[in-house]
Amino acid sequence: MSDRKRLLGMDLTPLRTSRDYRLVFIGGTISGFGSFITYVTIPFQVAAITDDPLMVGLLGVCELVPLLVMAFVGGALADYLDRRLLVRGGELALAALTGVLLLNALSDEPHLWLLYVIAALTACVDGLQRPALEAMVPRLVKPEELPATMALSSLGMQMGQLGGPALAGLLISVWDLAWVYAFDLLTFSASLICLTLVRAVPPPPAADRPSVRSVVTGLRYAKSRPELLGTYLVDINAMFFGMPQALYPFLATQLGGPKILGLLYAAPAVGSLLATVGSAWTGRVHRHGLMVLLAAALWGVGIVGAGLSTTLWLTLLCLAFAGGADMISGIFRSIIWSQTIPDHLRGRLAGIEMLSYTTGPLLGQLRSGAMARTRLGVTGSIWVGGVLCIVGTAALAVALPRFFHYNGKDGIALKKAADEAWQAAAHTRDLDGSR
Template structure:
């Protein structure tokens, strides 16, 4: 095989974008949605600090948003298994646009109200948590089974575009025209995304389902706990993020360790650059079948790269380590997403998507607290290095405990085989859901 052919096999597989109309709509709607959301992401804390001059007031918003995230994430997952998922993403998208318009109006006042920001922040957290499970659960309904790895990578690519461009655009807008226009840009993006969501086909539940209830949510939790492959995807990521999430330390790392305060922006973005590079070269992932093994190795690589970043005071080496960490985290995410989409029955997909959302939200939140506490006691570098080392050890212990996860093979796993047969039968029918 020539070098050109080898490089071509590394390219991100764009087949889902070419073949599936509805996946294209989801991809562009999600990209625009995330881009606008990241503009507001930098505007809200800036406005809160400007109004209160209190770091605690800024951090309080995250605490306020946590309860809606947990409650409505689980409830939104149950809804996604019962109602039409197109209706869910469209309705919650419109709700987010209206709520963000409230931020525009509040920012336009001569004296913007802090309590309004907190209230709208909590309501936005609820709307986003209701939407996310349905949006995630739509992906396997819009592409063919063998395209799921590529679809996960492409969806991540859209998110990374927002992560890179959104904060930069928000920073420019804050300085040039103020936070009001940041929120207005977010509203515009949401309106465009909703117009794209409205063009989706209807995606009602494929099986008979019961209305959302506590019993249904518990049923989803029991289903996840019974399957070691799913528990592996949740626990490996939670362990990795809780033990080795260094983001909260970036300001102190830049100022007191690297002696380059201006490098803060680079530290924030370099992990996303690594993720973007991993996604752009993710063509190889379709040829890997031991997905559990890939998740474990990628999570351990994340920890090792973070640990190495804490051992050096050279800015460029630190950036290289965090770029590698971002790439490893993205590889882990691609394979975790593939396991989810290839093995979870559509009747459970929404509830499990709600659990997934909590698993990759709570780990980083706890990790930020752990990193800060250790840094206050032992120093920034000690916190980063110890977290990375503990991450590698924790991932190894978790993988050893969930032995079946390491052995997972998409070619032989009973759940993957069953879902493949179900999807092939559906795709062979007259109403192919992944129509072009």
């Protein structure tokens, strides 16, 4: 029975052994709860003003363009500066942008253009902050605790994704939007207090200065590792074809009105939460590439079901199934990234990772919104996208045989060799400089 619990339960060791990770987990979970409320509210506000799914999908374009640049900048800075300071500065900037959304909602005629501007600026800040956060976390725990840490980080995100949209749907249906944004603004205080208490996370010795050359170094490393390329391409494919969130406000209208909007956003989080809580088994699996491919295909299956469903309960069930599959994919992708990338490249590769898991959903919103304006309509856009996701995943499995057969044990050895080579080179540079 104890073996079964270890297999199906969740490993909480990083929360017990690392004070700094515990602070990051608590602050991030509370802040994420409020951020997911705003994540639901902005598309709803755009839909309420325009009544056009394409205009909601264009939010993704506004976020994508700055991310294409700032993710590289944020990754380079994360390898050169104190990562904790970058994360804390990002939280302050995001709080300020939420304050602007609050003021806009209080005006007699909220400005549509301002919602797009805030979406773009939020993406800029996210591009600077998130690589530093993802590069910081592996420094706060022991290497053998990384699988459990990735699952716990996912748990914190899913708690926010589950509770935030559900509360957002309730608040939107009974209160003015200004109160919704005010709640998000309040949650930033918790994350800022926790990040202030975290000890400094300085850059690696002899860190590369931020430059185009340092960014190219990260890109070359990513290109040289088939297991990394596989994680990027599989996720982009799944999210581009199978991300229907831009259609949720319109799907809610068909299934019950604004009061169930939060349920649509929260349903994938329910599946993700269940998958995360029972994720202890992931630490015993070494065929990480195969698991990413299988999970991505199952995500597509869930999206097909959601598009074909005509009842609320079945739609929510299919979205929950898809969310669970997506979380399994995310856990194994995070394990691959954390166990195989040397620390001196962690920030720059985190920037590339960020592009992989954000460009797909953002472009997917545009795809789903544009396809919904055709004869397929809202539900047709959803299920056709799910079919294309499955087909694309199968094609990538054939096109990327080294990713399909990737074994995590090999990645750990490669990372260790890369870290040792960098430390030796840094030591040599120090000796040459002292002469």
